Amino acid sequence: MEYDDKAGRPSRPPSPKQNVRKNLDFEPLSTTALILEDRPANLPAKPAEEAQKHRQQYEEMVVQAKKRELKEAQRRKKQLEERCRLEDSIGNAVLTWNNEILPNWETMWCSRKVRDLWWQGIPPSVRGKVWSLAIGNELNITHELFAICLARAKERWRSFSTGGSEVDSEDAGFSAADREASLELIKLDISRTFPNLCIFQQGGPYHDMLHSILGAYTCYRPDVGYVQGMSFIAAVLILNLDTADAFIAFSNLLNKPCQMAFFRVDHGLMLTYFAAFEVFFEENLPKLFAHFKKNNLTPDIYLIDWIFTLYSKSLPLDLACRIWDVFCRDGEEFLFRTALGILKLFEDILTKMDFIHIAQFLTRLPDDLPAEEFFASIAAVQMQSRNKKWAQVLTALQRDSRDVEKGSPPLRH
Secondary structure, eight states, X not given: XXXXXXXXXXXXXXXXXXXXXXXXXXXXXXXXXXHHSOOOTXXXXXXXXXXXXXXXXXXXXXXXXXXXXXXXXXXXXXXXXXXXXXXXXXXXXXXXXXXXXXXXXXXXTTSHHXXXXXXXXXXXXXXXXXXXXXXXXXXXXXXXHHHHHHXXXXXXXXXXXXXXXXXXXXXXXXXXXXXHHHHHHHHHXXXXXXXXXXXXXXXXXXXXXXXXXXXXXXXXXXXXXXXXXXXXXXHHHHTTSOHHHHHHHHHHHHTSHHHHXXXXXXXXXXXXXXXXXXXHXXXXXXXXXXXXXXXXXXXXXXXXXXXXXXXXXXXXXXXXXXXXHXXXXXXHHHHHHHHHHHHHHTHHHHTTOOHHHHHHHHHSOOTTOOHHHHHHHHHTOOOEETTEEHHHHHHHHHHHHHHHHHTOOXXXX
């Protein structure tokens, strides 16, 4: 209006809404006021019935609000109690592991008490120590050997970056292009390792540690080299151990028969593991087994990724660590028992899916997997078929495979 006056234009009259607002003495402060307050003087008064109805509506709103508040308070209280209970449980477990079990490892690790405690999950503060002891060091790797392998890896990286073409006698069977491709694959895989954590990527606090372990391992085992999936295993170990001890655990872990079969891509032995898995799959989940067979869904489609990364890529990290806990206790059998636990947990869903949807689902498992329900499903899996345990079934299948290769008929079980 001031602008209009200065410009010589006639000022606009105020709108009807502005007039109404000026004449209104009543201005409700909340929805409660709208219900309970009397109408302003310039409007007809509420009928008694309407006023009563509004009061009842308000009282109902108050009751419902109090119920919601009470329910929310109870939920928070329960959540707090559960958190306190969990913290107390972890605290007690830490004391037990530190004061009773670890000092007497050789005599206590296989006792029923320790095995039961193990199943509940190892406290994060002692997890690294327990894993190191359980994995062992059959290869007798020392911190000094790690330093030597790491220095050798750094020398190679410098050589490749400067275009060096010298080939060591040890690596005569590997071309420079192959080795360079392997080193590039390590860099690429590191950036894809737990990307949500942002700690292993370039510039992250654990990037160099992960790069060092993977590089040192390619020098320690040039016959194996770097294989995709290794970065996830090394990363989980780094989160629980210092660099040298993580390398020792990593090298010994990959030297286990199952891991070596997969990482060296021993097709014959891998097929034997798949065949053993299917024996227990049919035993535990015959309906789902038949459904998978009907849809031509073979174990390699979903098992390879699970085994290569020890579930650390497929499951939430905290849940994957609990799987690792029991894997360190029970060995390779638990990897396949876990797979059956997953299939058992989602059996009803999977039986309704076709090939494509099953493969997609098992490749990307739900993020909100309930830990206790998941472990209850694993516990329900029976790793015994016709009175034979996992190791016996696997050995029999390996023997049959060798007999077939020799040309003799396979033995019947």
